[in-house]
Amino acid sequence: MSENQTPFSSGSLRGASRGAVVDHRLARRSLIIEFKKGRLRRDQVCDAHPELMRAARNFGEETKITCPICEQDKLVLVTYVFGPRLPAHGRVLSKPKEAVPFTRGNDQYTAYVVEACRSCAWHHLLRVLPIGGRRRKAG
Ligand SMILES: [Zn+2]
Numbered sequence: 504m505s506e507n508q509t510p511f512s513s514g515s516l517r518g519a520s521r522g523a524v525v526d527h528r529l530a531r532r533s534l535i536i537e538f539k540k541g542r543l544r545r546d547q548v549c550d551a552h553p554e555l556m557r558a559a560r561n562f563g564e565e566t567k568i569t570c571p572i573c574e575q576d577k578l579v580l581v582t583y584v585f586g587p588r589l590p591a592h593g594r595v596l597s598k599p600k601e602a603v604p605f606t607r608g609n610d611q612y613t614a615y616v617v618e619a620c621r622s623c624a625w626h627h628l629l630r631v632l633p634i635g636g637r638r639r640k641a642g
Contacts, residue, residue: 511554511592513585516615518628531627535571548572551619551626554592555581559619559626562597566618573623581619586612586635602634611636 509515518527537543549572551559563579570576583593584602587610596602596614605612616630 509552511552513583513593513613513615515552515555516583516617516628517626527628527630531629534627538572545572545623549620549624549626551624555617555619555626556621556624558583558595559621562595563619563621564599568618570620570623570625572625573620576620576622578618578620578625580629581617583615583617584612584634585615586610605635607637608635609637 518530534543534548538545538548558581559579563581566578566580568578570578582596582599582602584596584605585593586605589612593615602614605614611633612635614630614632614634615628616632617626618629619626
């Protein structure tokens with residue numbers, strides 16, 4: 504399998520479809536079921552972007568959840584923030600408290616919480632949270 508050369512962006516996060524209302528948990532569940540039934544190959548579900556894998560290894564917050572695909576490793580959570588004055592590939596939060604400055608301003612940011620497996624490269628978006636944008640909320 505050739506390495507994914509697409510620049511990293513929020514579009515690299517599986518499940519992050521713009522404008523559509525997506526139940527991430529439902530989408531995740533159906534992918535896992537399809538994989539277990541043999542309708543999806545492992546390389547179709549374990550295709551995390553190299554940037555996501557790097558973030559998972561360096562900043563991933565370990566969970567107690569075993570990877571549903573390889574069942575060899577614990578999943579980690581990686582939080583990305585996208586928004587004004589941030590690079591197109593977003594900012595990875597290495598600690599939850601790093602999100603605090605984004606909540607204080609008037610600018611609207613979006614946090615993407617992604618689960619990833621450091622062993623097999625499974626990944627899926629878990630949550631999308633709007634943060635910040637105080638002015639908009641008040642007005
Ligand atoms: Zn795995």
